[in-house]
Amino acid sequence: MKKTFLGKISKKKADRFEVMFEDKIFKGRPRGRIKLIDNLYVGDNVEFTIEDSFANIEKILPRTNSLIRPNVSNIDKALIVIAKEPEPDFLLVDKMIINCYANGIEPIICFNKADLIVKEEIDRLLLPYKKFMKCITISATEKDNLDELKDVFKEGVTCLAGQSAVGKTTILNSILDLDLRTAKLSEKISRGKHTTRHVEIYKVLGGMVMDTAGFSVLTLVDKEPNLLKDFYHEFLEIQNRCRFSSCLHINEPDCAVIQAYEDGKIDSGRYNRYLQIYKEVKTAYDEKFI
Ligand SMILES: Nc1nc2c(ncn2[C@@H]2O[C@H](COP(=O)(O)OP(=O)(O)OP(=O)(O)O)[C@@H](O)[C@H]2O)c(=O)[nH]1
Ligand SMILES: [Mg+2]
Ligand SMILES: [Zn+2]
Numbered sequence: 001m002k003k004t005f006l007g008k009i010s011k012k013k014a015d016r017f018e019v020m021f022e023d024k025i026f027k028g029r030p031r032g033r034i035k036l037i038d039n040l041y042v043g044d045n046v047e048f049t050i051e052d053s054f055a056n057i058e059k060i061l062p063r064t065n066s067l068i069r070p071n072v073s074n075i076d077k078a079l080i081v082i083a084k085e086p087e088p089d090f091l092l093v094d095k096m097i098i099n100c101y102a103n104g105i106e107p108i109i110c111f112n113k114a115d116l117i118v119k120e121e122i123d124r125l126l127l128p129y130k131k132f133m134k135c136i137t138i139s140a141t142e143k144d145n146l147d148e149l150k151d152v153f154k155e156g157v158t159c160l161a162g163q164s165a166v167g168k169t170t171i172l173n174s175i176l177d178l179d180l181r182t183a184k185l186s187e188k189i190s191r192g193k194h195t196t197r198h199v200e201i202y203k204v205l206g207g208m209v210m211d212t213a214g215f216s217v218l219t220l221v222d223k224e225p226n227l228l229k230d231f232y233h234e235f236l237e238i239q240n241r242c243r244f245s246s247c248l249h250i251n252e253p254d255c256a257v258i259q260a261y262e263d264g265k266i267d268s269g270r271y272n273r274y275l276q277i278y279k280e281v282k283t284a285y286d287e288k289f290i
Pocket of ligand 2: 182214
């Protein structure tokens with residue numbers, strides 16, 4: 001009987017992957033019952049044996065949570081990175097926040113490239129989010145305000161998420177003094193591809209951080225449309241005043257959330273995107289269960 005070790009999938013790229021065990025990294029090969037590399041997510045805790053200095057995966061331990069696009073698992077926090085350029089896509093941000101809350105992940109917004117924009121403008125954009133979640137403003141290239149971010153990275157597993165070119169890899173480079181590949185927005189556009197093309201975990205200040213490839217669309221799969229409202233934390237304290245306890249805050253009479261929106265107490269952007277996301281998710285849901 002071979003000795004079994006408990007490790008973590010730390011990198012996956014095409015048909016290769018790596019397993020992290022204490023301070024060592026083993027190249028892996030899938031084997032036995034877990035043949036398909038598709039089944040492995042970065043972040044998976046695995047039992048493995050060692051053969052010819054390769055790690056053979058024997059078993060994937062149950063995941064506390066997982067996300068698709070990127071395929072990652074066992075996440076504690078997601079750092080949703082936005083920046084002055086590319087222009088923030090708040091529909092994408094709101095969907096990511098829903099995905100986080102639905103999977104027991106703490107979402108945190110990181111506004112990067114603060115050197116390119118006046119502070120008042122950042123404050124205005126983040127105002128609706130600051131009410132219910134942590135928001136951190138930094139400049140990765142100027143190494144400005146990185147301490148608050150370091151505090152986030154110190155504990156647990158944090159996944160970097162956000163559009164291509166917002167500076168996810170640059171953040172890691174700044175904090176870890178690494179030299180990972182980054183590229184200008186214009187280069188990314190002209191070359192038509194993302195710079196980071198795989199997911200990898202880095203040990204940072206006692207915690208772990210996953211760098212991922214940026215993406216520009218997110219479909220919320222298999223979400224129950226009627227549950228979406230529960231992932232809007234700014235609705236929570238208001239919605240017990242709605243006439244119906246099942247109120248979706250769309251067109252019901254005596255809805256406290258709609259009233260708060262009309263009074264300017266709930267951000268109109270957030271509310272209108274809620275309506276849009278609800279519609280999108282409901283259409284997909286209805287098609288599936290017809
Ligand atoms: N002015 C300024 N530019 C920055 C800052 N952070 C990153 N950049 C630049 O933004 C560009 C994109 O950075 P990347 O780190 O490659 O972005 P990414 O999010 O990892 O992109 P993908 O890997 O394609 O998902 C690079 O040219 C960086 O130098 C910042 O704080 N200020
Ligand atoms: Mg990158
Ligand atoms: Zn309501």
